[in-house]
Amino acid sequence: MGCSSCSTAKDGQPRGCKNNGTCGTDGCNKLTVFDWLSNMSLPSGEKPFDCVEVRFKNSRKEFFRNTENLSLSIGDVVATQAQSGHDIGMVTLVGELVKVQMKRKKVDAQDKSLAKVYRKATQNDIDKWQKCRDREEEIKKRAREIAIILKLQMKISDVEFQGDGSKATFYYTAEERVDFRQLIKDMAKAFGIRIEMRQIGYRQEAQRLGGIGSCGRELCCSTWLTDFRSVSTSAARYQQLSLNPQKLAGQCGKLKCCLNYELDMYLEALKDFPSTDTKLFTEKGLAYCQKTDIFKELLWFSYKEDPSNWHVLTKEQVHEILEKNKKKEKVSSLEEYTADNFVKEEKVFENVVGQDSLTRFDRPKKSRNRKRNRNRKNKSGNAKVQTQPNNQNNQNKGNQTKNKRRNNKKRRQKNG
Incomplete structure (x- = not known):
């Protein structure tokens, strides 16, 4: 996912649109839907579908009726009807595909009580909405401190402001039921707004926060997965995976949703396969x-x-x-x-290019001292070889002088 504003900047560094999920092109938002009918015109006499899909913070999407017949397109910021006041969201889908999405999510398209789109958001609406969103992190931190002081066993994971700034929804996770009446009173005094608490599951929390999975890609729940099916350990057993909770659990602490992706293929392969108890x-x-x-x-x-x-x-x-x-x-x-099952395995890769071995760096380096010692031994050996003929010559010369002396003595004795 990415938009034109998220292109690469100088020196290969990613620039990023820095819109925190409010990109105007809807290209880097969560759970985007590609409108493949956008270039097709409606048949003659057909009116365009009067409902649109609007996305709010993170993955929350709702359907609204366009009663004013506004010319809306994907990426438009609109003011929509809320329980009290109005909310600001972004149009993510228009046209006939909205009817398909409503049918998929079991929303009645003929329901007259469906909320309405008031108008396209003005610059004043957008500025007010942006100020409220800038306060969310600070308010979330302060709300967590209040919950800790009250010793409540809960985790406030996200805060979402209404577009007009009159209300804030706090999303939290808890293993047991929590009495947060005093928490609402303290937060209402501290922030001066209406408070709504909404409990979500651990998978929904990971969906809203997002992140990178162990596969190196963005979490499926925050990019394209919309329904959370139950995942059991039998899915890992059928796929012959080790029951290691550290590897099978995702960032939500539950079993990974991807364990169900290939489960049907394994079950089909195991239909006529002997069991392990055979x-x-x-x-x-x-x-x-x-x-x-x-x-x-x-x-x-x-x-x-x-x-x-x-x-x-x-x-x-x-x-x-x-x-x-x-x-x-x-x-x-x-x-x-x-005896009939032994098959010779063919080599998948042959070194036809003449590449070096991958373990060439694992060989220990030879020490330089050994080379020096060898050179010294060779020099001393050559010196010995050279000194041997010199010693023989000296011995021959000594013998000659002795013989001369003996001959001289004999001559003197004869003449004497």
Whole structure:
């Protein structure tokens, strides 16, 4: 989701429209509906549908009747009828799609008591509405402090001002019933406005506040999900997920709504799939199911006496063995069936580009001291090799001088 005002600014930084859910193009708001009939004209003689969909703070949407026949389009700020005074909202849908949305939410289009659209909001209405919205965070903080002083077991999660500033609705969550009569009196004195308390569930709280889920995307409940179906732990069991509350719980503290998205496909695949309690009777012994793979249609069995050794069987092979067991016939062993199930796995990726190994940085670096020691050893070895011939030459010279001395002595003795 994004509007033209949320484009990228300088140096690749997101600029953002900073309208806090009141963007005029309705492109970055919650639970937006794309009007795919906007470019189509009505048949001759048909009048446009006289109801419009108006969105208020966060995801609250209501339907109003356009009795004044105003020319409204998506993004227009209008003043609408309220219980007392008027409210300011933004038109999110017009035309025939409003009739579809009303039918989906079970709102009677012929109901004469449906609230009306007074007029398009003037600049004075918008300025007053904007001032009220700027006070919401401060009032919410002060209301939480009052609730803590009164020791009420509740959490005030959001505050919504009426467009004319005469009333404020406080949304809160609580596990038990809360007596907030004194709280309303104290807040009415502190803020000088009419107070309405409205309890919501934890899923509705996450829907209003929004956030980023563990998948890295915006929460489904705050972007497109409108109905909250109950989610049970059996949905995780059917999908063979570990029952870890930290992974299965969302920001609301309840089980994630996305556990129901693929549940129907798993249930359809499990219709003709053997259960995990299946037992196979063989001549070698009783075999129990240890693991299943629904989409590969494989089951792993092990003997009671040897639980660590698993044997892979296909779904058809298990049904075949069960049919024989119903007839009180035992198969010889599971090994006869597993011999046909070994398939060579093909390589999904081949290094055709000549890329380096991903573990090349994991190899320990060689120390430089070893290289220095090796160089020193090589130098000393070469020095020894070079000194050996020099020593031999010195020895030869010494022998020659000794021989000369001996010959000189012999000559002297003869002449003497």
